[in-house]
Amino acid sequence: MSGALEKSLAILEYLVDHPDGVSLGQIATELNQLRSGCHRTLQELVRFGYVRQTPRGDYALTTRLPAMGLNFIGKSGVVDIAQPVIDRLARSTEELVRLAIVDGERLTLIAKAQGARSGLLYDPDMGIDLRLSCSAAGHAWLMTLPEDLAIGHVSRQGLGTPRNFGPNAPTSVRALLKMLDEHRKRGFSIIQDVYAPGMSSMAAPIQRQGEAATGVLVIAGPSLRLSTAKMNRFGPALLAAANELAATGAASPLLKSANLGTWGNVGDKPPPPARKTVRAAR
Template sequence: MSGALEKSLAILEYLVAHPDGVALARISTELNMLRSGCHRTLHELIGYGYVRQMPHKGDYALTTKMASMGLSFLSRSGVVDIAQPVIDRLARTTEELVRLAIVDGERLTLVAKAQGAKSGLLYDPDMGIDLRLSCSAAGHAWLMTLPEDEAAARVSKQGLGSPRQFGPNAPTTLKALQTALRAHAKRGYSLIQDGYAPGMSSMAAPVRRKGEPTTGVLVIAGPSARLTAKSMARFGPELMAAADELAMAGQASPLLKSANVGTWGNGSDEDDRY
């Protein structure tokens, strides 16, 4: 690995998954960096306030500076202010977890949520993660709006989900994924059971104005024992109506309005979609 910027970004992205801190030796080994260069880059990041060194073992961890920047960005973008009332209402209606993911280039990232379940088993994944496109309802809802070759290219670049890493029903081939995407597109929203995680069901609808690219995805998720195929079919019209409402209101948010514009084509060719 070469280049000061590349090294810095690799370290920052690596440390996101290690909030308790990581030793220098492990960082340099797993990122294939010389220990001396890794040490120098870490201390430059400390100087800029992005990394801190733990007081006892000397491990390295992120500070809250990046999180603060991200939250400030989302706040100024207006997306949470616009989306939260819609998400809250859908969560109350379904009594399940509702999430909004934003299309950001090649990524689909969770940015807002509302928990509708008041008791029993709650499903609540970490916010800010980049979702696996091949086996998440959100990923499928986005992919089904893209031309087939673009969808396949995005999934191939990120990698297919496997049952060992995700749920037993996660697609393991592009052919299986394409079959699922066609069914989702015909329905108008994606529907997955035991795909993203064992025992978890989810459904998602794209946030998009007619003839324009998908800018986000609205998701309902919950335990499979409660969020059954029957209940998801019942929630389908409300999910799509909420997604349409967000698509219209999203014109007031710079982030939602500009998401996915100018990347991989505009996704506006109806004839090439699933």
């Protein structure tokens, strides 16, 4: 990747988290870029319509990137295929249901349905990349991978800490692998107070037999309402919905097994099914 392109992408990704705008000095400092070079890159991004300058001189994203993303998701057909399934599962569980897509080493939330009509609601931001070690979706995907590949993904992203996530977030690879073993036995993941305090969630991979998982279906809600017993009761419905999406997903490029659920990161072949290995001490 060229230096100019890398700097431009770093700025765009940084501005995603600052919708109100950020000063030139803060951008250059946070991204470890020279102020003069950062200013030139920002001016180019302004010229091409990806960044705007606010009245007080800060820099913020325009709607061009979000519009491109929404257009891409819409034309992929994934929401048209998945939304009826998500809606049905949300109505039957009366909880939030989410669809996450596998993209290389990331899981990105792209669709949702809210089943709860009253009381506490749980609804994280759409479009976020999930922390693999701390999310039910991350666990559901990792449990389908060979152990060394799962460890590699988590190591590169980093373990989430209980201080930043929930008090039950795994603090070591060994602890995470133990949780994944438990998830595999039941066929779907269940976590409580792992992604956030007071939150429960469960997830099942969208995966055709013998192929790589292309997405994950998630049910989430407040722990006061979504207990472990209730999540176990929801298990068959969750698995049935995930299997339905696996069967119909070939109609969307984002859920095609041939593409490994990715765009721009197509591998030669999907990873082999998860297998248990002899573990060295970690």
